[in-house]
Amino acid sequence: MKAQLQTAVESLIEKLEGWFTTTVEMIPNLLLAILVMIVAYFTAKYVRKFVTKIASKKISQDSISIIIGKVAAIAVVAAGLFLALGILDLGKTLTSLLAGAGVVGLAVGLALQGTLSNTFAGLVLSFKKKIEIGHWVETMGFSGEVIDINLKDFTLKEADNNMVIIPNRTILENPLKNYSLTTKMRVMLECGVGYESDLEKVEQLTKQTIANNFDQVKDPNNVEFYYTEFGGSSINYLCRFWIDAENALEKLKSKSRAIIEIKKAYDKEGINIPFPIRTLQFDSNLSVENADKFQEEFSNN
Incomplete structure (x- = not known):
């Protein structure tokens, strides 16, 4: 029993010594492999920027240029990884990894269907x-x-x-x-004027105000103006005109500016923009005596 134990201890010591020797021998290769990965990492960053810059000169879509730059960076890192594994004499490990990549890829693909669909959509x-x-x-x-x-x-x-x-x-x-696919947008403005207003004058004044304040319009005839309904307190209209704009914010600013200028023009000409009002009318036949009489009849019933 004692001899067997001594043999096992000697075998363990021998293996540990072998591992230690191998580790010491592999230290230069390990340091070189780490250096290769560090160089590959920083090289990938510069390659990504360089490839993105070159691609942007050839391709109009910035998103494509960015993706091409990222793919180039990934390729540099992958090349560095393979080189590092080769330095560490892990070629067989690399072969095994590549052989198992197909099976693992299938399992990962089933698990990440949503992520992959987003990738292809991107x-x-x-x-x-x-x-x-x-x-x-x-x-x-x-x-x-x-x-x-x-x-x-x-x-x-x-x-x-x-x-x-x-x-x-x-x-x-x-x-x-x-x-952004078009350089023009249509501004639509709805408003109402009082029933006492001269409708032809309102139309002419509104068109002229828009033409005076928007260089893109120039001619009042380029402004569309339509009365749409007899409202509860005003005669309502729809005014439409085109502006040079590529986003909704420019359109909103133009609409705000048009409202301000139209309000100034209406105030100057005495044109009323009414707000909803309610008129309470008491009929002259309603008196205290009639009210008392109605209350008495209601009580008897």
């Missing part, structure tokens, strides 16, 4: 010329400037400076309004 969005970084879009109740299109999500910056992150798949599956 690729599709990146190659869409009608959706680019810097465009002002509206989708699913959110409106803002496209800040980023990556392989996971779609980022909007709203007018109030809040960021909205939307999955790529959702963008592809839902309608999207892109304000």
